[in-house]
Amino acid sequence: MAQDRRPSLLRRGSARDGVDLDAARIAEGMAYLRNRGRDTLHDRLHRVRMSVGLAVQAGLAAALAWIVSYRILNNPQPVFAPISAVGTLAASVGQRLRRTVELIVGVAVGVFLGDGLILLLGTGGWQLGVVVTAAILLTLFFGGSVAVVIQAAATAVLIVTLSPSTQNLEIPRFIDAAVGGGIALLVTAILLPLNxxxxxxxxxxxxxxxxxxxxxxxxxxxxxxxxxxxxxxxxxxxxxxxxxxxxxxxxxxxxxxxxxxxxxxxxxxxxxxxxxxxxxxxxxxxxxxxxxxxxxxxxxxxxxxxxxxxxxxxxxxxxxxxxxxxxxxxxxxxxxxxxxxxxxxxxxxxxxxxxxxxxxxxxxxxxxxxxxxxxxxxxxxxxxxxxxxxxxGGPEKEQEGEAESSAGPRPPTAPALG
Structure with missing residues (x-):
């Protein structure tokens, strides 16, 4: 009996007055999914095209920062310079000069707190926690931006964790921050300025x-x-x-x-x-x-x-x-x-x-x-x-004081409702 009823149920559920309603709804849904897939691919390709210039700038800046730091300044581990260059380019589009200054200020705060608290407290896990907390609170107290806070905390971590095994870490950190930010600005302004x-x-x-x-x-x-x-x-x-x-x-x-x-x-x-x-x-x-x-x-x-x-x-x-x-x-x-x-x-x-x-x-x-x-x-x-x-179509004096902007537009005053 179940087998006998199934075809009739399918017929009643899918067709009415000769029109396959289910098929129409399914076709509409599949068309939506196909369009959504095309839109998603289009959006991804657009994001790639938008980012090609920035990606090339960042790659060039990182390479130049490493070469300058390693070959010219004789830094045997030129890690911070390319990081600073990429951070300057990628993190603050439209504010790269400010970003370079923030890098250097953040490094200064981190070095000051790291060295000062190491002398007072020594090194270790809990000392590291104290240094990072102090770096964040101090930069926030003086109105530092998020970028300054991050740089101060990151530099403090490096000073506390690497100072026991790496001598004279502070000066290279300063130099690398300046080199990386400066080269990022050089690439942006002179070597590879985007249209x-x-x-x-x-x-x-x-x-x-x-x-x-x-x-x-x-x-x-x-x-x-x-x-x-x-x-x-x-x-x-x-x-x-x-x-x-x-x-x-x-x-x-x-x-x-x-x-x-x-x-x-x-x-x-x-x-x-x-x-x-x-x-x-x-x-x-x-x-x-x-x-x-x-x-x-x-x-x-x-x-x-x-x-x-x-x-x-x-x-x-x-x-x-x-x-x-x-x-x-x-x-x-x-x-x-x-x-x-x-x-x-x-x-x-x-x-x-x-x-x-x-x-x-x-x-x-x-x-x-x-x-x-x-x-x-x-x-x-x-x-x-x-x-x-x-x-x-109204007279010049109509609604003379009306502001045609987003600050509370009013509808015309005399329509017949209904």
Whole structure:
């Protein structure tokens, strides 16, 4: 009987009115997994491409630090110099000069405490614990950074553990820290300076493409009244911390390179756009998240979706793409600005056709995000606000005191709810 029933159960579970529902769901799941695998491989390859320059710099700096310390300074065990060089390059992109100073200060604190407490307490396990504790507390008391604390503690450990068997360890440790940090700066500034614009363009692409893609997904979700698609776009946009961190770090590193490297001094003006855009792009990310979240609520509540509303969100996505392209070629971002204002104009049309409560918030966030993108393009906040109000279709005096930034945007004031 069980064998007789199994086929009928399978038929009832997998087909209804001639449609294989299970197969459709399985196919959708497999397509998601395939796309996820491709995205993961793409992300890994992108990280490798982003890190090639830094890896080559670190390898060259480590080799040169070892050669200088061993061949020129006659250090028979040139361990600390290449470690210092790699630490300077890898640990603080955008703050390498400061990192070199922190290395030397940390070594000084560690040597002072290590030698002083060895004279008072001798060597041994508990003495080592006391020295490390004192090094950390002292550097923290004087406001030392994490890098200084680590260097002080590590140097104290080396002094306590190696001093009984290695004579005159202190001076080589100082010299190696200076040699390693100095050679790292030499490689960064003179021997192998990276192209700062190329570094920033590579770092900006994931962050801006993520924003544009999820705005496109939100627009399509509004057109199709697909709540799940809007929710997926929201969840993906919330995972933007790594992309934004890489973008911000790349800007700091590029600014440092253009300052230290004579070969890159001519890039300073071109870096201005990106340096000024970091904060408004971060705000645009957060405001777009609010836009998509309210789109999810709008669809859940079955509010009206005027036809221009999805178009407004699509124009925002295109504005982000144009902004990235015009930055990458060093052009004035006029097309990105025009597309942002077009998004606001479509939002004004949608507002005029009538929206519900969540819809009014979506409209307000289109305005706010467009203003953020305008500021990212190099326009002042006041000018961006004025242009956004004009593009929306209201009079110049409408909401005169409104700040079209992330500091509490208000939705338009007179929609009919429902």
């Amino acid at each position: 700062p614009l190329r570094v920033i363009n590579r770092a900006a692409r994931p962050a801006l493409e993520l924003l544009a893609d999820q705005l496109d997904n939100a627009a399509q979700a509004l057109r199709e009244r697909d709540r799940d698609r809007a929710q997926r776009a929201l969840e993906r946009l919330r995972e933007n911390k790594d992309e934004l961190a890489a973008f911000t770090e790349a800007i700091e590193g590029a600014k440092e390179t253009s300052t230290l490297s004579p070969a890159r001094w001519h890039r300073r003006n071109e870096l201005t756009y990106y340096a000024q855009a970091a904060d408004p792009i971060d705000r645009a990310m957060r405001n777009s998240g609010t836009l998509i979240r309210r789109s999810v609520t709008l669809l859940e509540d079955e509010e009206a979706v005027p036809e221009p509303m999805p178009d407004a969100v699509s124009h925002l996505a295109e504005s982000v793409r144009l902004l990235r392209h015009e930055f990458s070629v060093g052009a004035e971002p006029q097309r990105a600005r025009e597309r942002s204002l077009r998004a606001v104009s479509e939002a004004g049309r949608a507002y005029g056709q009538g929206v519900g409560f969540s819809g009014s918030v979506v409209i307000a966030q289109v305005r706010t995000t467009a203003s953020d993108l305008m500021v990212a393009s190099g326009i002042s906040q006041e000018e961006a606000n004025r242009l956004v109000r004009r593009a929306f």
